[in-house]
Amino acid sequence: MNKLPLPEVDDINAIRSVADNHRLRSFPHLKPIVNDxxxxxVQYRLVGGDAETIVPMALEEAVRGFLRGHYDSPPAALSFILRMRNEDQQRICPMCGSKHRYTLDHLLPKEDYPEFAIYSANLVPACKCNTDRGQTVRGNAAGERVLHPYFDECMSGRLIAARFDNLGLIPRISLRILLDPRHRDYAAVTFHVRTVVEKGAILGRIKDCWVDLCRLPKLKIRALEQIPQSVVRLREILEHELAMVDEENRGKNSWDSAFIAGLLDVDVTQWLFERLTAPGRTPNDPLTTI
Ligand SMILES: [Zn+2]
Incomplete structure (x- = not known):
């Protein structure tokens, strides 16, 4: 998960150009609905892409097809779609926090919301998590909806951390929501984490990180090539590593940030310190015996 700046696209001008282009198969079918x-x-922006609030438009089937078709094969006036498809492919997925390669995808699915099929604010770079989410945009309870990387400010903050229980080589791993339950976006964040983030491979990735940490601590936390002198110093090291990983990924909710944030739970930091400083252990020894 990650907050992104809204694309700078003149969507109104673009849709008018498309609707007026008599060389396109959609001509003149889009002209009567340009104002709609x-x-x-305008409504989409006003409500910040809130999937709970936006009501799908009633459009003729042919018009729905033309709009989806223009997304698949953008005419010149929609060249921003091609540009967005090629942008930032190396960055983390703003929907789930994975490092997998992007595609461009629709926040409100183009099958149910074809009116936003070519609207730049509805186009988000994402990994396969967005395909796996399918048509799901909201839950049954109030406030349950997918988060929107262009509008939901809460995505700038740290929203999730790993929770490690039964500490050992293979702990029990879950995801903890860090947002205050009284926050107005709490239901949305919880829904998004359960529906989008947890359905990916995040827990597997965190488990792999933990196993690597136990095998050779400096692999995951660079400063652990030396044994920390105190639990306070270990905490500083973990906080520094977390800040570096946040910086590298330009956000606080990558899978690796969630891993390190989980190491900062007091009981986990204490467990790590005891293992790191076990009598006779050298910096390249594992933390657990297999
Ligand atoms: Zn993703």
């Missing part, structure tokens, strides 16, 4: 699409875009 414009109003829909």
């Amino acid at each position: 699409l414009h109003a829909g875009y």
Whole structure:
């Protein structure tokens, strides 16, 4: 998960150009609905892409097809779609925090919301988590909806951390929500984490990180090539590593950030310190015996 800046695209101008282009198969079918699409875009921005609030438009089937078709094969006026498809492919997925390669995808699915099929604010770079989510945009309870990387400010903050229980080589691993339950986006964050983030391989990735940490601590936390002198110093080391990983990924909710944030739980830091400083252990020895 990650907050992204809103794309700088003149969507109204783009849709008008497409609707007026008599060389396109969609001509003249989009012309009568340009004002409705414009109003829909304004509404989308006003409510911050809130999937709970946006009501799908009633559009003729042919028009729905033209809009989806223009997303698949963008005419010149929609060249921003091609540009967005090629941007930032090396960065973390703003929807789930994985490091997997991007595709460009729709936050509100184009099957149910074709009116936003070519709207830049509805196009988010994502990994396969967004395909796996399918048509799901909201839950049954109030406030349950997918988060929107262009609008949900809470995505700038740290929202998740790993929780390690039964500490040992293979602990029990879960995800903990860090947001205050009284926060107005708490239901949305919880829904998004359960529906988008946890359905990916995040827990497997965190388990692999833990196993590597136990095998050779400096592999995961560079400063652990030396044995820390105190639990306070270990905490500083972990906080520094977390800040570096956040910086590298330009956000606080990558899978690796969630891993390190979980190491900062007091009981986990204490366990690590005891293992790191076990009598006779050298910096390259494992933390656990297999
Ligand atoms: Zn993803």
